[in-house]
Amino acid sequence: MLQTAGAQDEEEEHAEEDCPELVPIETKQGEEEEKPGPGAKIPVTIITGYLGAGKTTLLNYILTEQHSKKIAVILNEFGEGSAVEKSLAISQGGELYEEWLELGNGCLCCSVKDNGLRAIENLMQKKGKFDYILLETTGLADPGAVASMFWVDAELGSDIYLDGIITVVDSKYGLKHLTEEKPDGLISEATRQVALADIILINKTDLISEEELNKLRAIIRSINGLGKILETQRSRVDLSNVLDLHAFDSLSGISLQKKLQHVSATQSHLDQSIVTITFEVPGNSKEDSLNIFIQNLLWEKNVRNKDNRCMEVIRLKGLVSIKDKPQQVIVQGVHELYDLEETPVSWEDDAERTNRLVFIGRNLDKNILKQLFIATVTETEKQWTTQFKEDQVCP
Ligand SMILES: Nc1nc2c(ncn2[C@@H]2O[C@H](COP(=O)(O)OP(=O)(O)OP(=O)(O)O)[C@@H](O)[C@H]2O)c(=O)[nH]1
Numbered sequence: 001m002l003q004t005a006g007a008q009d010e011e012e013e014h015a016e017e018d019c020p021e022l023v024p025i026e027t028k029q030g031e032e033e034e035k036p037g038p039g040a041k042i043p044v045t046i047i048t049g050y051l052g053a054g055k056t057t058l059l060n061y062i063l064t065e066q067h068s069k070k071i072a073v074i075l076n077e078f079g080e081g082s083a084v085e086k087s088l089a090i091s092q093g094g095e096l097y098e099e100w101l102e103l104g105n106g107c108l109c110c111s112v113k114d115n116g117l118r119a120i121e122n123l124m125q126k127k128g129k130f131d132y133i134l135l136e137t138t139g140l141a142d143p144g145a146v147a148s149m150f151w152v153d154a155e156l157g158s159d160i161y162l163d164g165i166i167t168v169v170d171s172k173y174g175l176k177h178l179t180e181e182k183p184d185g186l187i188s189e190a191t192r193q194v195a196l197a198d199i200i201l202i203n204k205t206d207l208i209s210e211e212e213l214n215k216l217r218a219i220i221r222s223i224n225g226l227g228k229i230l231e232t233q234r235s236r237v238d239l240s241n242v243l244d245l246h247a248f249d250s251l252s253g254i255s256l257q258k259k260l261q262h263v264s265a266t267q268s269h270l271d272q273s274i275v276t277i278t279f280e281v282p283g284n285s286k287e288d289s290l291n292i293f294i295q296n297l298l299w300e301k302n303v304r305n306k307d308n309r310c311m312e313v314i315r316l317k318g319l320v321s322i323k324d325k326p327q328q329v330i331v332q333g334v335h336e337l338y339d340l341e342e343t344p345v346s347w348e349d350d351a352e353r354t355n356r357l358v359f360i361g362r363n364l365d366k367n368i369l370k371q372l373f374i375a376t377v378t379e380t381e382k383q384w385t386t387q388f389k390e391d392q393v394c395p
């Protein structure tokens with residue numbers, strides 16, 4: 001069950017008018033609308049990345065490369081209010097499309113502003129079934145906000161589920177964007193996009209030297225120790241690496257255990273920069289205590305490091321063992337949203353039950369977090385309250 005700190009689902013009522021009317025496409029008379037049956041949910045992959053990194057190039061590449069899926073492409077301007085109309089440049093067969101379009105092989109493209117969810121659902125209702133949705137965010141978007149919307153929506157019974165987040169990084173400017181410190185202490189958009197990525201494409205490698213590439217790769221890895229890094233030119237990538245990842249659902253449970261074992265903790269490249277930390281604690285955790293542990297971190301934000309700085313978690317992922325549950329449980333968190341979901345995989349042997357967690361964020365202190373987590377396993381309630389200073393609220 002998805003856990004959320006506040007009301008995240010205040011959908012705007014006028015969402016519909018944000019989406020242009022569809023170009024009518026003939027449906028045969030008497031033909032039943034093909035509705036996705038239960039379980040036939042449609043994946044959405046979020047493609048994010050700084051301005052000009054190669055997101056649209058990736059979309060075009062996917063559309064030309066694959067021939068078995070009916071894809072809806074959505075160019076998204078979530079969170080930018082009444083931003084100036086962005087002209088679309090999805091080309092199919094060399095043509096340029098604007099607004100709602102039917103692309104060649106039955107794929108569709110549209111531009112969505114603000115509250116895109118409703119629009120996407122309308123699209124699905126009007127157009128029937130798609131096999132896949134690709135959503136390109138603007139270069140300055142926080143993919144966490146977009147991802148959260150889909151996540152909440154899936155819980156509300158939507159036919160769409162979040163499959164994964166791909167972040168395209170521009171080789172030429174990536175280093176600059178990722179090392180820039182924002183004067184107000186905020187996390188830069190570029191860094192946030194890398195922190196939240198399941199897949200990171202270092203694109204335009206033709207424009208940099210091997211040495212620069214190594215540097216960029218190291219910085220990206222220092223931020224996100226979990227995501228898969230691929231190097232591309234013209235965003236050309238093996239599609240099996242970017243589609244159908246199941247990065248946010250319990251189907252990833254089988255591979256997740258292996259994947260999490262290979263996550264390496266990272267060193268920050270700047271003071272206050274984003275890092276990945278990971279640890280393993282054997283045993284069973286008590287569900288209530290685990291919830292409190294996560295909520296203190298993500299909602300109350302009252303867990304501090306040794307310098308008395310508040311820990312900020314952007315992404316949380318883990319596989320845990322919950323007392324009295326035979327199955328492995330996957331933990332997913334994005335900003336303030338989190339979810340504990342049973343995977344189809346059972347623990348083989350009670351003696352081997354263990355918990356592995358990965359946190360991406362800043363001011364994270366592995367030892368403190370690990371101690372707090374151990375308390376959820378040992379049930380020494382006192383311990384996990386000591387670090388929380390009730391009267392000091394983090395911004
Ligand atoms: N040299 C080089 N140029 C590339 C590569 N990939 C994409 N480009 C070019 O980079 C420019 C931006 O690519 P887009 O795919 O439009 O980037 P985007 O991320 O969608 O850009 P915005 O939507 O404006 O943020 C285009 O002119 C592409 O042709 C690459 O691997 N090498």
Ligand SMILES: [Zn+2]
Pocket residue numbers: 055056057136
């Ligand atoms: Zn684009």
